[in-house]
Amino acid sequence: MKRLVWVLALSACAAPGPSSFDLVIANGRVIDPESNLDQVRHLGIVGDSIAAISEAPLAGSDTIDASGLVVTPGFIDLHSHSVAADGQRWQVRDGVTTALELEEGTFPVADWLARLEGKSLINFGVTAGHIPGRIATYQGVTTLADAESCRGRGEDPSGPPAWSDGATTAERLAALEKTLEAGLDAGGLGIGFEVNEAPGSSREEILTLFRIAKRRDVPIFAHLRYMGVDPIHGSMAGAQEVLANAVATGASTHFVHLGSSSSIYARAVVEMIEGARARGLDVTGEVYPYTAASTGIQTGLFDGDWRARLGIDFSDVEWPPTGERLSERTFPAVRRQGGSVIIHVMKEENVDFLVGRPGVMIASDAMPLPGGKGHPRGVGTFARVLGRYVRDKKTLTLPDAVAKMTLLPARRLEVVAPSMARKGRLKVGADADVTVFDPATVIDRATFANPEQASAGIPFVVVGGTVVVRRGELVAGAAPGRAIKRGQ
Ligand SMILES: [Zn+2]
Incomplete structure (x- = not known):
């Protein structure tokens, strides 16, 4: 000084x-x-x-x-699941100086932060996570290592684990609430949830997350319960559940990866978000600039009649270790084995619309690359927007793209972390x-x-x-x- x-x-x-x-x-x-x-x-x-x-x-x-x-x-990535050294070395060469794990979150927050303290190439932070909180409260887990080892959904031959499919009870909900509050007290930047992966979560449980967020003045980072092309039970329904909770509680709310979340309803979902904002609510969203999604093949996304729900077929699902597209014959064995798959599910016009839309932030949804294989978004998201969308396709201007990668994500977090007011700007x-x-x-x-x-x-x-x-x-x-x- x-x-x-x-x-x-x-x-x-x-x-x-x-x-x-x-x-x-x-x-x-x-x-x-x-x-x-x-x-x-x-x-x-x-x-x-x-x-x-x-x-x-x-x-x-x-x-x-x-x-x-x-x-x-420096670019601020609100959505990274690859914050260890392995992921950071790719993200930093994509211009990222702050990468935050806000959608999944963690438990316990203090242990997660301690793991990176003093060893991190770029700035880091995390939310109190709904799924990690469920793992802690439904399965009696107390350490970060145990919470992470319980995360797989398909390993138990007796069926889906309690954290995922276990029904909400009043007692469990009270315990979950305590766990999430402790995460916020330890420095958590909000509450993240992926309700699609915990289908046992009741509507009341998700509403409770919003109530906590409002009470503690922190944002919600929301993955939708329903996604896909179905006009009744698809992405519109998922977005409306989140917005109803945001309206009812007044909690600041951020929609993660709008490309995959909104499916073919990108314009309608963005109109709902903008409508909520026009009525004074603090609601935002983000997108990654790819037409393929990626998630674990054992998640609830592939439960039931997923092909009809998502409007895709087996051949739209890619298995990264070999690059092969799956078929009706190969899908069951890969699902039993587990791992992240790449899902060619989005329409280019919707992704273009979201990348260009004012107010929609750029965030990568970076995931680890086991064996050097997986979705490229954790390596190339930001350069892809600057090169492909700004320079080549002229979808948006350079200053607008920069704002979506810097100032807007900084502002998203200023309410909860005042230090973010010193980021996302050059002054x-x-x-x-x-x-x-x-x-x-x-x-x-x-x-x-x-x-x-x-x-x-x-x-x-x-x-x-x-x-x-x-x-x-x-x-x-x-x-x-x-x-x-x-x-x-
Ligand atoms: Zn997600």
């Missing part, structure tokens, strides 16, 4: 001398979605904060020449989380066949003032990532 004061005092009376700043990002086209700045500027960083944004050149101990490049706030005093990319070449390279290919055209990424990607390469040993917690 002392050094920051010195620099500011100096810059007030004279041009800063050599090495006034720890890091200078020079000559870049600086885009700040909060002030709408979009000009060539020089960024001066001292410690972990932005200390100057200047029209005149600055001198620093370290300088990145960003001539011809775009300089933006003096903001955290020095910065992404530098080439608008002419930025593109995702991760594919369904080979997802482990880092995005191109993102040469520099800075987290809390520390350069973590330099000339497109990871800087060895960097671990500047910090926890984002409720109330801080």
Whole structure:
């Protein structure tokens, strides 16, 4: 802090001398979605904060020449299930400086945060999770390792586990409530739920999650109970359950992965969200820029007549270890075995609509890549939007895309975590989380066949003032990532 004061005092009376700043990002086209700045500027960083944004050149101990490049706030991913070192090394080269596990969440929150503390490449945070909370309360689990090992749904030959299909009772609901409140007290950024994976959850149980969220002034991160093309029991029904709870309680509510959630009803679901906002409710949503979804083959999504429900067939389901499309013959064995599958389920026009729609944020839904196989969204989401949707398809402008990746997700969390008001912006005093990319070449390279290919055209990424990607390469040993917690 002392050094920051010195620099500011100096810059007030004279041009800063050599090495006034720890890091200078020079000559870049600086885009700040909060002030709408979009000009060539020089960024001066001292410690972990932005200390100057200047029209005149600055001198620093370290300088990145960003001539011809775009300089933006680091991308904030509200939806990542791949926050371990393995996932972060891909996400950071996609420009992500903060990746948060908000949909699934965890239990216990403190243990989850402790696992990354001091070892994290990028910033991290988590919600109190409904499913982890159910695992804890329905199955008597107390540790993070045990909670994670119980997560599989199909392992028990005697049928689905209690956490998933067990019916709500008053006693269990009271215990679940305590578990979730403890998660919020430990720094949880809200309440995440995937009710589709816990079909035993009553309507009252889900309403209770919203009540807790309102009481504690934290957001809900909602996966729909119903998804798919059915005009009565499909995505519209799922969205209406969430919105009814949001309206009835007033809880801040965020719809995860609207592409897969809204199915063929993308426009109608977005109109409902916008309608709720127009009536004063705090309701938002996000999308990842792919027409394929991914989830565990043992989840409730594949229960019952899923082909009719989702409007797809066996051949739309891809098995990542081999890349083969499933058939009526091969599906049962793969479901018994378990693992994540890729589901070619979305229509391009709906994804294009969501990516371009003002207010809809970009978030990856990153998942781990066991054996180097799986959905590429955790590796290429942000570069894909900038390259494919902004540059090639002109679905949206560059400043609008940047806002969807930075300012909007920061604002989503400011109510619960005041520190987010220093992220998602480039201004003096903001955290020095910065992404530098080439608008002419930025593109995702991760594919369904080979997802482990880092995005191109993102040469520099800075987290809390520390350069973590330099000339497109990871800087060895960097671990500047910090926890984002409720109330801080
Ligand atoms: Zn989900």
